[in-house]
Amino acid sequence: MPEQPFVEMKNIHKGFFGNQVLKDVHFEIKPGEVHALMGENGAGKSTLIKILTGIYARDEGVVKVKGNEVHYSNPKEAENDGIAVIHQELNIIPHLTVAQNMFLGKELKVGKTGFLREREMKKQTKDSLQQLGIDIDPDMEAGELSVGKQQMIEIARALSSNAELIIMDEPTAALTNREITSLFKVIKQLREQGVSIVYISHRMEEIFEICDRITILRDGEYVGTKLISETNFEEVVKMMVGRELGERFPDRNVMPGEIKLEVKGLAREGWFDNISFQVREGEILGVAGLMGAGRTEIMEAVFGARKRSKGDIYLDGKRLSVKHPADAIREGIGFITEDRKQEGLVLPFRIQENMSMANFKAISNLGFISNHKEIEMVDRLIEKLSVKTTGRNQSVKSLSGGNQQKVVVGKWLGIDPKVLILDEPTRGVDIGAKKEIYQIMNELTENGVAIIMVSSELPEILGMSDRIAVVREGELVTILNRNEADQEKIMQAATGGM
Incomplete structure (x- = not known):
């Protein structure tokens, strides 16, 4: 009997003000796989993820999570079902500390007193960041950190929620090579633990290094899903843009002057x-x-x-x-x-x-x-x-x-x-x-x-x-x-x- 997908999206349609953004899109994620979602800017990737996480309502189609059809009305409902999102646009509040950002909206309290368990939150923050190979003072104001370190806080926050599915939207865009290596190590550990990852990136090298399967959208439509082991750079590009792209970088024939x-x-x-x-x-x-x-x-x-x-x-x-x-x-x-x-x-x-x-x-x-x-x-x-x-x-x-x-x-x-x-x-x-x-x-x-x-x-x-x-x-x-x-x-x- 085939393994039941953690998420199954079928025949998804979505339009805004008469403009059809998604047309009959399919997407499934198996337990414990790293699944790339790719397409040119404007292909519909973000809209599909927002439908999955309850930010947008679909016009048509079926969304199932763990075999049950769902109609989330907000991201909190998706989070309660084990779905966490690391957004490309950072959600860090700069004047709050690193620990305060990590526990924003889910603060640890002493019984019903309203008092915060600050020492415990700082300890958990430090542990979560060290899991990613980073040493940051939990008392530091988040706004003083580099964009790359702020991104690592976002990643650590998602990991700390014990999610069964983590959606990563351009997670390495602002990271150093060392931070990327640490992130990939954590992704591999999560995969072994049965956690699913949706990985959205324009960096082709990363897709082929870390992902198991790839689904491609073009102009709001489903193009296909491939095993990474059975495709290559040229085929993925052709599926994304609908044509051969030729050499990745154009020839430079300019002779510099003065x-x-x-x-x-x-x-x-x-x-x-x-x-x-x-x-x-x-x-x-x-x-x-x-x-x-x-x-x-x-x-x-x-x-x-x-x-x-x-x-x-x-x-x-x-x-x-x-x-x-x-x-x-x-x-x-x-x-x-x-x-x-x-x-x-x-x-x-x-x-x-x-x-x-x-x-x-x-x-x-x-x-x-x-x-x-x-x-x-x-x-x-x-x-x-x-x-x-x-x-x-x-x-x-x-x-x-x-x-x-x-x-x-x-x-x-x-x-x-x-x-x-x-x-x-x-x-x-x-x-x-x-x-x-x-x-x-x-x-x-x-x-x-x-x-x-x-x-x-x-x-x-x-x-x-x-x-x-x-x-x-x-x-x-x-x-x-x-x-x-x-x-x-x-x-x-x-x-x-x-």
Whole structure:
């Protein structure tokens, strides 16, 4: 007799305001399996998970948990049935301590007195985090931690609920390699204990390393389910995008020109010291290093978003006075930040406002915004970047992650940048949109733009960079040419082996 699935979803349909988001989707999860759920941004993965966990009601179809049909009206009901979710968007409350975040809504109390068993909560918090290989003070304010450590708190909180099914949505997006290794070790332990995992990620290497089966959605429809052992990268990509994607990274044929940006002796006490590098016209300089090494902080200092204690920045040989991002933008330097939702976009605003907000000069006459110029620029950028949208008036928060990232790119293309800094440009972006972003980068360099790309994904660094700068503990330890670099050399430099 075949094993009963822990979760069974059949013939699921869901629409919003006449737009059909899911059409006849099937998904099942067996006890003790790690099941990947994949698809391009906008394929319907998040909607399917929200139906499973009671955030949305399905229009049609059947959802069974442990053999019983369910109609959850909220996530708490799903949690009571043993289903926990680690969301891509962090639910950490920054001013609360680590322990308070861990036990939020399920505090341990002394009988019916209302007094909290604080010592016990701190001990359990420490134990849960140590299970993931992390040592964090439970009394520390969560907002003081890195995004990666905040993510580990979310993971520990889900693990501590003794769930039978844990849904992980892009769990490694902000984690270091060491943290990812610890997480995978825990996932394997959970699988052995019979816990099921739904693993949502755009990182193909992780899917093939950790998952047993994979289900693929495309444009809100079920494409198929495969055993990981019986498929490969090329087949999964074709199922996701409906076509052959070709090479993962486009060819780079640009010959870098004159020095465009030069940084000399940049320092900020306690963060980084003596950072010097050059980027040439038409070049992509990749910046690699472990999380917390100082990569983002260095780039923020170049852009004027973080103060520096010393150092000089030159553009086309001219020394710049960059004390604020407005100074950098005026000189033609753009910065696509690591956190698009918090720093790159105003989510409730329309595409139009988001794309034009850095481009006042280009869309104004005598200090007043020209509606005609703004519409013309935004429509041109939407078309150029192939943003999947109903039009410039659509709110950015309703777009998929990949299309949100394209809006951020569009915001900076509008200033006709001389230098563009990209911090984790494809984080949370599906494989098809990734390639489109890489092609945009190539087009920019063909037009003479100098690009600095910070990335935690070594295949991306190796696939797109002309040279690779490696940062370790606030120091730039080496710059490798593309033809001499490989993953081993980069990791040796990043961890102190070189």
